[in-house]
Amino acid sequence: MLGKLFKYDLKSLGRFIFPLYAVLFGSAIAVRLFLELFGSGADSQGAASFVYTLLGSVIAIVYFLSIVASIFGVYVVIAINYHKSLMSDRGYFYLTLPVSHDMHLISKLLAGALLILLSAAVFVLSFLPFIIGNVQLPEIxxxxxxxxxTIRELFLSKNAWLILTLLAIGYLFGIQILIFFCITVGQLIPNHRVLGAFLAFIAHMILSRSISGIFAAAGLERLDIEIFDMATVGEALSGILLRSIIYYLIIYAVEYVITRFVMKHKLNIE
Amino acid sequence: MSIILEARDLTKYYGRDLAVDNLNLTLEKGQIIGLLGPNGSGKTTFIKMINGLLTPTSGMILINGEKPGVNSKKVISYLPERCALPDWMKVKELVKMYGDFFTDFSYDKARTMLSDLHLDENKPYKTLSKGNREKVQLILAMSRQAELYCLDEPIGGVDPAARDYILRTILQNYNEEAAVLISTHLIQDVESTLDRALFLKEGQIVLNDTVDNIREQRGKSVDALFREVFAC
Incomplete structure (x- = not known):
């Protein structure tokens, strides 16, 4: 059943995101073509100059907006899909399927993680039209x-792979769990579900920021300023980073448990 | 006949508003039951609790002896009172999705009903009229071989000609191993289909009797009795 849910979740998310990728690649290619074909347009005078500037600006704006949309828009789509599928009209269908609440959540998390990963890959690949022919691969x-x-020396001098793995887990699943948590807790306040979701988010921010601040302060306090070399700083920052990530992962795990509990025992869909 | 549904002291509050009040009820298989009551009497709330979409404030509801969960969802075919299907899919994709998730779903039955009601499988669901969307939803629900059909206002939004077809379909699907719970205001239309009538008033069952008994002992149709009980 998980495979089937995943398939339909991916379809539901992909119908918004995949066209966005096409726009991103299309606009990246358009920017490169514009630069190739009309790069000397800056020298032209009067109406021609105005047309070149306008056309170039429009293409650049579309490219910039599609970058922003593909990076951040994926979270908006994930939030809308979750709300519509499980907390709104479509919940009357999806929540009456013979699958557990865990399976719904895991399917949505996996489909969302795949798209977050794809969005990051597409973002990087969208630079290809600019790079090809201009920069050689060895240089990149x-x-x-x-x-x-530099990153490894500063932040990953110890436990590099552990930190990177935990960071990847947090990046792919953490924000999604936070979104699910806020929307699900929000529905506990009838007629004020959006306000409820917002309050849940505020509670998350206060709790997470204050405790991670304490972790960071404690970590920095242990740092011996007298021996202030890169290795010592790197080691201290690695420790702070690892503790912060683990702390955030614990918060996300608790939020997953709360989301699951509310869905199972306090569900009141509109 | 075996019991398919049991409600024990079932109560549901929305904030301070009481929607279902200490409801006790058992439903047996092999019956078509009308859940009848005016607006706000608790019909939809009761049906949503059966389907696990609402959590009771107190009391419990059991389907085949189990609380609403994965097992109960395998045996209940639910038709909500609103359009709940993903509207960006084509009708044939919705049919496929039902088949993917419900092992008791019959593709043949669904396609026959779609054809009988002249519904094009290749059309996107969102391009259909409200009435046709309701028909598709009902067809999908009735194409399952479920043990309990919960139909919330199944004929409310469809034309009279389609109503007859739908009621015939419900009768055809009826068997000794299934119960059909129909919530509706259109009592005259469904009366001939019903075996039992439940009158729900302010969240309480005020009548639970067979349609034959109502006619024989009270000398009234269900519709006439409803108008008497719920007179404004």
Whole structure:
């Protein structure tokens, strides 16, 4: 059943997101073509210059907006899909399917995670039209290698793979669980469901920020300022980062349990 | 006949408003039951609790001896009073989806009914009229071989010609191993179909009797009795 739910969740999410990817690639190619064909347009005068500027601006704006939409829009689509499927009209169908609440949640999390991953990949790939022909692959790999080295030295000097794995889990599932938690808790306040969701979000922010702040302060306090070298700083920051990620993952796990509990025992769909 | 549904001291509040009040009831298989009552009498709330869409404030509801859950959802075919299907799908995709999730779903039955009611499987659901959307939803619900059919206002939004077809379909699906619970205001239309009538008033059962008894002992039709009990 999980496979079937996943299939329909992916279809439901994909019908908004996949066209967005097409717009992103299309506009990236259009920007590159514009630069290739009309790059010298800046030298032209009067009406021609105005047309070049206008056309270039429109294409660039579309490209920029589609980048923003594909990165952040995926979360909006995930939130709308969750609300419509389980907390609104469509809940009358989906919640009467012979599957457990866990299966609904896991299916939605997996479908959402796949699209978050795809969005990140599509974002990176959308730079291809600009790179091809202008920059050589070894140069890119060299820059990426240097960036990675700096990050590794500063934040990942210890437990690098553990931190990266936990970060990936948090990135793919954490925000989704937070979205599900807020919407589900919000429906506990009849007639004020949006306000309820907003209050749940505020509660999450206050709790998570205050305790992660305490973690960070405690970590920095242990840092010996007298021996202030990169290795010591890197080690301290790695520790703070690892503790913060674990702390956030615990919060997301608790929010998943609360979401599941409300769905199972306090469900009151509109 | 075996019991398919049992409600024990079932109560539901919405805030301070009482929707279902200490309801005790058993339903047996092999019957078509009319759940009848005016607006706000608690019919939809009761049906939503049967389907696990609402949590009772107190008391319990059992389907085949179990609380609403995965097992009860396997044996209940539910028709909500609103359009609940994903409207971006085509009708044939909805048929496929029902078949994917419900092992007791009959593709042949669904296609026959769609054809009889002249509904095009290739049309997107959202392009259908409200009445046709309700027909599709009802067809999908009635194409299952369920043990309990919960039909909330199944004929409210459809034309009189389709109503006759739908009621005939309900009768055809009826068997000794299934119960059909129909919530409706259109008592005259369904009266000839019903075996039993439940009158719900302010969340309480005020009448639970067979249609034959109502006619023989009270000398009235269910519709006439309803108008008498719920007179304004």
């Amino acid at each position: 790999l060299d820059v990426l290698g240097k960036v990675w080295e």
